[in-house]
Amino acid sequence: MFTLRHCLLLASLMFVGVSSANTVKLANGEWAPYQSKSLKNGGFISQLVQEAFEAEGYQVEYTYMPWKRGFEESKAGKLDGSLIWSKNPEREQFFHYSDPVITLSTSLFQRKDKPVTWRAREDLSAFKVGGVTGYAYGIEDLEKDGTIKIQRISSAENNYKKLAAGRLDIVLEDTDVGLETINKLNLTGKLEPNDKTLTARDYFVIISKKSPRAQELVDAFNRGLMKLKEQGKLDKYREASIRGEYKQ
Known part of the structure; x- marks a missing residue:
């Protein structure tokens, strides 16, 4: 017989499962003023990427690490991807690219x-x-x-x-x-x-081809990014960054 305790435990496990499925794990790095653990909201690019995923129902979990390590762990599928990177043939072998985040x-x-x-x-x-x-x-x-x-x-x-x-x-x-x-x-x-x-060079979010949700995440991010750009968020955040408002 199910008790209230069993029901609550089952609901909790279901919530954890849904929460985990909707979490995007991304490697982040130090590149001020665009992204940095020391900046407010991780810098304006980190904020933009996070809000683009959130607009489509996903939560972002950033792990800050050296760029090379972040690339390799994403490449191996230990993380869903990384931000932000330019295109080159080597990277395109292992990653799907989002629409351009910023030029x-x-x-x-x-x-x-x-x-x-x-x-x-x-x-x-x-x-x-x-x-x-x-x-x-x-x-x-x-x-x-x-x-x-x-x-x-x-x-x-x-x-x-x-x-x-x-x-x-x-x-x-x-x-x-x-x-x-x-x-x-x-x-x-x-x-x-x-x-x-x-x-001038375009920069992108890269999603590992080893992620089981690779195309799903790219599509979701692109939709969210388009929404934010249409709302003028990129320009707004970028101008705030230039004014020094992301410094803590």
Whole structure:
């Protein structure tokens, strides 16, 4: 005979089963200002991805780990997937890609009173260009052959100070990172990104082909993402991030 206790236990087990089935386990990584354990809501991209799944009835469980480990554990099916990644042939062997979450670009930051004019990458050889040691900007081939000289230093913030002082003509930087940095340094009245971006690349949520719900999760995420973008959430969160509102 079933007692009230048995009924409650059965209901609890059923709830756990449903809850588990609706949980998406994703590897997350450190890439401020987009995603980071130290940022409010994990950064605006983490928030966007979570809310896109939630819009379709799924709950997201993030596990923060080094990028390589997150990739390998997702690839093996230990996690459903990871965020956010660009496309390449190797990854496409093991993962399904969502619709593009965001397009990220490398900008040429310049002084507002001294904008630069350029058409091709080679034109940058005429300018004093600042960058950060170890960073890739998509023109390393021209740097290697000596066509462009990038004055690389360890501190990104110091590059903007040098630009504001007229010691550089251009600072190469991820657009959102640069905008956040000049806002932090109170240089928005002096510095800006050039209208023409240097490079642009789409980034995606990747879902492991070993996940038994792979296509289901991709389809659900794409539907939720479309809803959020139509509501203007991506632009809203991105602008808030640039203003520094995700810093804790």
